[in-house]
Amino acid sequence: MNAKDLKQSRVQLFRDAANFKRTERIPHFANVVTWKVFDAGYTLDQAMTNFDVLEDTVVKFLERYPVDGLMDVGIRNQFTVTEAFGQGGYYYYNEEVVGIHDHAHCTVDTLMDYLDDPAKYAWEVILPKKYGESWDEKGLDVWKKTFSEYMRYVKYILHMSSVTGKQYGLPSLSPNNPMMGAIVLGIEELFSNLLGIQQLSVAMRRSPDQIEEFINRWDAERITPAIEKIRNGKGPNYKYCFDSSILMLAHNVMNKKQFERFYWPHMKELLDAYAEKGMNVRIFTEGSILRFADYFKDYPKGTLTFHLEQDDPFAFREALPNVCIMGGMTTDLLANGTPDECVAYAKRLCDELGKDGGFIFSEGKMLSYRNDANRDNYKAVCDFVSSYRL
Amino acid sequence: MGKNEFKSYPEGYQKLMKKIVPWYFGPMREKMMRLLLTILTDG
Numbered sequence: 001m002n003a004k005d006l007k008q009s010r011v012q013l014f015r016d017a018a019n020f021k022r023t024e025r026i027p028h029f030a031n032v033v034t035w036k037v038f039d040a041g042y043t044l045d046q047a048m049t050n051f052d053v054l055e056d057t058v059v060k061f062l063e064r065y066p067v068d069g070l071m072d073v074g075i076r077n078q079f080t081v082t083e084a085f086g087q088g089g090y091y092y093y094n095e096e097v098v099g100i101h102d103h104a105h106c107t108v109d110t111l112m113d114y115l116d117d118p119a120k121y122a123w124e125v126i127l128p129k130k131y132g133e134s135w136d137e138k139g140l141d142v143w144k145k146t147f148s149e150y151m152r153y154v155k156y157i158l159h160m161s162s163v164t165g166k167q168y169g170l171p172s173l174s175p176n177n178p179m180m181g182a183i184v185l186g187i188e189e190l191f192s193n194l195l196g197i198q199q200l201s202v203a204m205r206r207s208p209d210q211i212e213e214f215i216n217r218w219d220a221e222r223i224t225p226a227i228e229k230i231r232n233g234k235g236p237n238y239k240y241c242f243d244s245s246i247l248m249l250a251h252n253v254m255n256k257k258q259f260e261r262f263y264w265p266h267m268k269e270l271l272d273a274y275a276e277k278g279m280n281v282r283i284f285t286e287g288s289i290l291r292f293a294d295y296f297k298d299y300p301k302g303t304l305t306f307h308l309e310q311d312d313p314f315a316f317r318e319a320l321p322n323v324c325i326m327g328g329m330t331t332d333l334l335a336n337g338t339p340d341e342c343v344a345y346a347k348r349l350c351d352e353l354g355k356d357g358g359f360i361f362s363e364g365k366m367l368s369y370r371n372d373a374n375r376d377n378y379k380a381v382c383d384f385v386s387s388y389r390l
Numbered sequence: 391m392g393k394n395e396f397k398s399y400p401e402g403y404q405k406l407m408k409k410i411v412p413w414y415f416g417p418m419r420e421k422m423m424r425l426l427l428t429i430l431t432d433g
Contacts, residue, residue: 142392
């Protein structure tokens with residue numbers, strides 16, 4: 001099969017699984033990020049700003065492991081751009097770790113200033129605060145160098161899309177291209193960037209009206225137009241494994257009352273639009289989602305696929321039989337088990353969760369650190385899943 | 391190091407955008423600048 005046909009057959013396999021159709025085999029979307037750097041014999045500091053090395057890690061991974069999709073094709077981190085601008089980025093790396101410092105662009109009192117004009121706020125508040133005194137020294141030469149790195153990064157993304165798609169028949173996860181407008185709910189933006197974990201947790205208790213006002217305005221300006229676009233669109237786009245990929249993380253710091261006020265109304269409106277159009281949505285539920293399962297129980301099979309991180313997949317299937325499960329394989333087992341133990345668990349996942357569709361094999365946690373998986377275990381699992389016939 | 395002569399908004403911002411994104415016009419130029427800004431603020 002040529003790469004183009006292979007790519008399309010893989011998309012069909014993911015779509016069939018998401019739509020609870022019986023498939024000949026279970027598709028495997030590898031949730032592998034920086035682990036593949038170590039697996040290819042590099043350390044992170046050798047790879048993060050070297051596109052040739054990053055490409056090599058992806059190629060080596062795809063040559064060794066027979067997977068149907070790959071979460072990161074070496075393009076997740078933009079260190080070349082931020083480093084060209086100078087010291088002070090929130091993301092950092094060393095030989096073994098890529099991390100991010102918790103940060104907050106706003107206080108509760110400045111959230112509306114941000115919404116009034118995000119570019120103005122970034123220019124006058126965020127960048128001067130983030131870069132301190134060096135902001136005064138960002139002359140034209142620094143900006144030109146940074147923009148040049150940005151363009152090089154964009155070209156690299158296109159190049160890697162070509163390498164993975166045209167050479168290896170690897171489909172893209174979803175059309176969440178930032179140029180097309182990635183969908184981020186207001187509450188998640190508050191959690192990740194604008195207030196940070198600590199401020200948001202406090203603000204939901206002390207300033208709930210201000211949080212609600214922000215979320216309502218954010219979603220009216222950003223989510224409502226996206227919903228209109230979905231409703232006026234053609235429905236599923238089989239160029240991708242899913243029609244949308246959404247991240248849920250902020251729910252982890254909420255109780256049910258807060259979830260009902262700040263999260264669910266906005267999420268529901270979005271998911272309802274996807275359901276009406278018969279589209280497949282993947283939601284990466286970082287942390288645990290099981291205690292909020294009831295909110296999702298009325299969606300028809302085929303709408304939702306939950307990529308589980310910490311939840312037990314068998315308990316999740318009991319709670320939400322209408323939702324396709326992505327994930328299941330634990331890094332604990334991949335790191336500490338034997339190849340036989342790993343394959344036995346992979347078989348159980350496929351047999352019990354995927355017999356009638358509704359299951360996509362993946363790793364719950366993003367494989368990031370050196371010890372997130374033993375390579376012999378991972379190889380045994382990939383070989384098993386790709387060849388196992390239901 | 392140079393001096394940041396683009397600190398004012400919107401004048402400095404617009405002036406910089408025209409200097410570093412010269413071959414795009416209108417909304418595309420604005421979009422490219424916004425994406426760069428997102429990387430620099432969030433990254």
